[in-house]
Amino acid sequence: MQQQAAAPTQSAPPQDATAATGDAPPKQVAQALERLGQAGRLIADVRLGADRLLEGLFFVAAEPHQQSSSKFINLILREDSLMRRHLHDLRTIGRQLEESGVLTDSLRSRSNSWGLHMPLVCPDGAVVAYAWKRQLAGQAGASAVDRTRLALKAFTDQKKRFFLHLADDSVVESAKKKHCSPRAMNSQEEIGDQRTLADILLGLEKEVPNLQAFTHQRLDWLKQATSLTSAANESSLKNPSFPSSSKLRQGSVSISTGDKAAVIELLVPCVFRAVVSLHTAGSMDPDAVAFFSPDEGGSYLHARGFSLHHVYRHVSEHASMALQYFISSSPETALHCLLHWVCSYQSLFTKVCSKCGKLLSMDKQSGVLLPPVWRPFRSFTPTNNPQKSSSNGSNCSLDLISAFHISCFSDKA
Amino acid sequence: MPIKWILHWQPNAGTTVNTQILSEVSQCAESINGVKEGRWKTILSFYRAMVREQGSANEFPRDFVGISLAEQPSKYFLVIRGQRVVVEAESNIQMIMEKLQSYKTRFVLTFEGNQYQLGDFQLRVGKVVPTHSESLRGIVMEMEYQPISSWEKSHQIMGEFFDLWQEALSKRSLQGHFVHLEPNFTEYGLSDQYTLQHTAVQYASITAQMISTAQTVQPNRN
Numbered sequence: 068m069q070q071q072a073a074a075p076t077q078s079a080p081p082q083d084a085t086a087a088t089g090d091a092p093p094k095q096v097a098q099a100l101e102r103l104g105q106a107g108r109l110i111a112d113v114r115l116g117a118d119r120l121l122e123g124l125f126f127v128a129a130e131p132h133q134q135s136s137s138k139f140i141n142l143i144l145r146e147d148s149l150m151r152r153h154l155h156d157l158r159t160i161g162r163q164l165e166e167s168g169v170l171t172d173s174l175r176s177r178s179n180s181w182g183l184h185m186p187l188v189c190p191d192g193a194v195v196a197y198a199w200k201r202q203l204a205g206q207a208g209a210s211a212v213d214r215t216r217l218a219l220k221a222f223t224d225q226k227k228r229f230f231l232h233l234a235d236d237s238v239v240e241s242a243k244k245k246h247c248s249p250r251a252m253n254s255q256e257e258i259g260d261q262r263t264l265a266d267i268l269l270g271l272e273k274e275v276p277n278l279q280a281f282t283h284q285r286l287d288w289l290k291q292a293t294s295l296t297s298a299a300n301e302s303s304l305k306n307p308s309f310p311s312s313s314k315l316r317q318g319s320v321s322i323s324t325g326d327k328a329a330v331i332e333l334l335v336p337c338v339f340r341a342v343v344s345l346h347t348a349g350s351m352d353p354d355a356v357a358f359f360s361p362d363e364g365g366s367y368l369h370a371r372g373f374s375l376h377h378v379y380r381h382v383s384e385h386a387s388m389a390l391q392y393f394i395s396s397s398p399e400t401a402l403h404c405l406l407h408w409v410c411s412y413q414s415l416f417t418k419v420c421s422k423c424g425k426l427l428s429m430d431k432q433s434g435v436l437l438p439p440v441w442r443p444f445r446s447f448t449p450t451n452n453p454q455k456s457s458s459n460g461s462n463c464s465l466d467l468i469s470a471f472h473i474s475c476f477s478d479k480a
Numbered sequence: 481m482p483i484k485w486i487l488h489w490q491p492n493a494g495t496t497v498n499t500q501i502l503s504e505v506s507q508c509a510e511s512i513n514g515v516k517e518g519r520w521k522t523i524l525s526f527y528r529a530m531v532r533e534q535g536s537a538n539e540f541p542r543d544f545v546g547i548s549l550a551e552q553p554s555k556y557f558l559v560i561r562g563q564r565v566v567v568e569a570e571s572n573i574q575m576i577m578e579k580l581q582s583y584k585t586r587f588v589l590t591f592e593g594n595q596y597q598l599g600d601f602q603l604r605v606g607k608v609v610p611t612h613s614e615s616l617r618g619i620v621m622e623m624e625y626q627p628i629s630s631w632e633k634s635h636q637i638m639g640e641f642f643d644l645w646q647e648a649l650s651k652r653s654l655q656g657h658f659v660h661l662e663p664n665f666t667e668y669g670l671s672d673q674y675t676l677q678h679t680a681v682q683y684a685s686i687t688a689q690m691i692s693t694a695q696t697v698q699p700n701r702n
Contacts, residue, residue, distance in 0.1 A: 338633065375626075376626055377600050416636065416637050427641055435513070436599050438637060
């Protein structure tokens with residue numbers, strides 16, 4: 068893949084007008100893309116290494132015999148040194164990318180960029196590449212036909228890499244087949260009935276009356292998050308009867324099959340805003356979750372971001388553990404369980420701790436007063452029948468979930 | 481914006497506020513892991529209408545106050561408690577009133593002190609002094625909880641924090657306690673979402689309360 072992206076640069080004119088500050092823009096863009104590719108490979112290596120380490124640990128824990136454990140201890144040591152090297156290389160590439168302006172978007176303001184743009188890495192990790200543009204911007208040596216052909220080739224490669232859902236049908240079919248077979252074996256048929264994301268979110272909104280659920284595409288969410296600060300400032304000065312700008316926002320629960328959602332936003336007004344990111348757009352696999360204040364806004368508001376407030380940071384940390392648990396225990400229903408569990412936090416500022424009976428408690432580790440930020444997830448089962456819960460009174464099943472302060476929970480365990 | 485409770489010190493019968501109480505309160509804030517961050521100042525002015533005819537002077541409210549808040553120096557808040565009115569204006573309204581000779585400042589109070597950060601809570605402890613004077617007239621405290629901006633939703637957690645605070649303070653055996661008065665914000669046309677206007681209304685209320693307490697103790701004053 069990198070060869071295909073790097074090859075067109077060889078047809079670039081040899082007499083690049085090198086600016087006083089270094090290489091010409093086409094070469095910088097090519098280098099940046101190459102480094103991003105390398106970074107992607109290193110991240111994949113780190114993930115694989117982590118999987119191998121965990122596998123080794125599980126085996127050692129399951130069979131503590133002398134012979135097999137020494138083999139796995141060696142494996143762990145080897146993986147450890149490999150991981151460290153990968154991480155070191157990743158850091159180096161990260162620094163290079165930062166210097167070249169890829170991560171900070173600082174080069175857009177440069178005047179001699181020839182109309183080319185460096186690839187932009189969004190705060191939540193999505194990469195927006197404009198590499199194919201450099202082909203059209205003009206490479207003096209190549210003819211118009213050659214340039215167009217190279218541009219089309221580069222664009223098709225970019226499309227295959229970054230926009231998988233627009234890829235060949237054969238790729239999509241095999242991905243669908245992988246998803247369908249575990250679902251057929253799923254014994255929890257009621258949860259299986261809620262097959263699409265829209266079903267889950269609609270069911271959730273019925274169960275939790277105050278909840279507003281939205282889906283977004285990844286870049287749309289970035290724009291939305293940045294505009295949230297200005298909306299919050301405006302609404303504080305407005306007349307209360309004036310309709311708030313949040314009602315006019317894009318994104319809705321009823322997503323059409325054309326839109327592939329990558330970010331789910333769950334908003335309980337005046338309590339929290341939770342952002343869940345899906346592993347690939349249109350899938351049902353959550354891979355990150357974070358909580359924020361409903362008044363917060365900015366580009367740091369994404370599923371791997373951190374709130375400015377202690378309470379939401381602690382909840383996010385706990386939620387990440389819950390997510391890993393749901394994924395490992397039942398991957399098919401992980402999203403369903405996670406979203407329901409997230410909604411149990413609607414009582415974050417009202418439900419007292421089930422152990423000490425108080426709302427506020429000083430957390431020993433951070434020295435900060437917090438409400439009960441932990442809700443147990445190991446025995447969590449969402450109700451599958453929204454009609455049943457609504458007849459008993461709204462969201463009674465979520466109300467029954469106990470809440471704990473951090474120190475109260477660990478004392479109990 | 482984050483919700484805030486404003487409390488004032490109610491001295492025990494027969495006692496008055498003094499700087500010793502102020503320093504004890506500050507130390508208490510530090511003892512519960514409060515980190516001193518900086519200073520704050522809010523200014524409250526009592527206005528009197530300048531009228532030509534003597535007779536119509538009584539038509540104008542006597543409880544008209546103007547407040548300049550620490551968070552937003554570019555704004556000025558005007559409150560008439562008797563008529564439940566609060567208005568947000570630009571800070572140059574003061575200059576306008578002066579130039580027009582429509583209202584004149586009768587009496588100005590300054591609230592100033594230190595600010596402490598306790599996790600998601602922010603505490604401000606301050607003395608109340610008439611401007612250009614050192615005589616301590618009262619002690620106020622602002623308790624702010626930064627994650628939430630709904631008055632109703634935050635009530636329980638703020639109540640618990642207030643209790644925690646009173647408990648911590650009671651160990652110091654001070655002659656008095658903090659009081660929280662909750663004005664009826666709906667009467668002022670304010671919503672559940674907290675704004676600077678809510679703060680202005682709270683300041684107007686506690687100032688009135690402190691003055692009436694002082695007047696019952698020493699009716700010949702002022």
